[in-house]
Amino acid sequence: VIRYVRLVLVMVIGVLLQVAVFSRLHIDGAGPDIALVIALALAYRDGPTTGAIAGFAAGFGVDLFLRTPFGLSALAFTLTGYVIGLVQGSLVRVTWWSAPFLSLIGSLLANLLFVVVGTLAGDSGLWNSQTVAVVLIAAMYDTALAFVLFPLVGWANGSGGSMGRQRQWRRL
């Protein structure tokens, strides 16, 4: 129970940081998705089910503060959390760059899904001449933050290092 409380707290703080702090720290118009990176960290440690649930929670939290259709981030982050959870289970070797690399892939995937599904849902403003640049910068921003957030989430999750990751993966 304490673990779940800690995870919920981490997610709430992540959403708050994203909404109140990092929305002001944009680089060339692109900001990071803190909540998404937290969800990716959980997917990386606990696999696809946790990844999908954490992605949904992160997206739901962020959606509260956006003008885009409600549920769009939730959809994009759920799928991303799931995919990253699946990919991490297939990693033969875990190196120091596995986590940031998966974070990069996850961020790219989540933002692209957000834009594509949003455009399909009728939000025509999402796809424009700046979209690719914004998605790339956001992904790099997320990757940089992954170096800090992944260990932090690991601590909150109560699972340590790659062994913890593999042990929990087998459990699922």
Add this chain to the structure above:
Amino acid sequence: VIARPSNRQRYVLALLLLTSITFITLDQRGAGHSAISPVRNAARDAVAPVDRWVGDELRPVTEWFRGIGRSGTLQSENTKLRQELADERGKLAAAQAVLDQNKILNELLHIPFVGSIKTIGAPVINTTPDNFSSTLILGVGSADGVQKDNPVVVPAGLVGRVDSVTAHTATVVLLDDADSSVGVRLVPAAALPSTTTTTTTTAGTSTSSSTTSTSTTTSTTPSSSSVVTTTAPILVTPPVYGVADGVPGSTTLTLRQVDVKTVVTVGELVVTSGQDLGRSPGDIPVGRIISIKREPGQLSSTIHVKPLVDFAHLQFVRVMLWIPSKLPS
């Protein structure tokens, strides 16, 4: 090789995706408006105090971050500003006497083009936390009388319109957002009687004179410290109307529905027409035409308009408590 997901994993994924799609569908169809809007409003209201506090505390850091990726532009801007500063300092002494009088007048008049419409001052507390829209969040809300569709202005001109309101915050869609479109009228320089147009440049303050009995519209641009006073033109030619749209991924606007036979020139002022189904009152300065592209064989030209307002550095704005139904006929 990606591991094969188990049935439980697939089931959880499907459930979450279905929930998300249901939310999106409900939100898009407006059916969920009553259910989703209060939740969103409550969340924004809850975060507003934190937002405001963070905004005040982090201002130096956020200003520094805004500069990242713009260092080249900033350097040339810096040189230009230094030159301007030297010029302005000389004029400052002469302007000092005018300042006191100007201050009193400003307090009385607030923003000239607002006229008799009631306005409310509002701090800008944040932007929307996504990468794909151009919006501001203001520290005023429905409790202060702000309503959806209220126009938002600064002395330089129109900023945008209120898109949604909570009790203590309001989200403003800026002119350059993809969702923004505003009915405009072009003010050709030739249409302005020269005797009633005065441009005065002073150090940081603006004075304008106008010797006419007709109603006047004044726009001030603090960044360049210049004033353009235009008078409701004695039109020889019929007024030119159009619609200024925000362009996704760009800070300029494009004009559409401008009559193809109209002669448009770069530098013309664009003001609100007050005719776009009454979405905003008329004669609020919007921007200046910066380029006109005529493609051979095309019926219309692409006209780009640069907004008069610098959206990146807004700290305070005024919300015009004006809604279409209250439009004076």
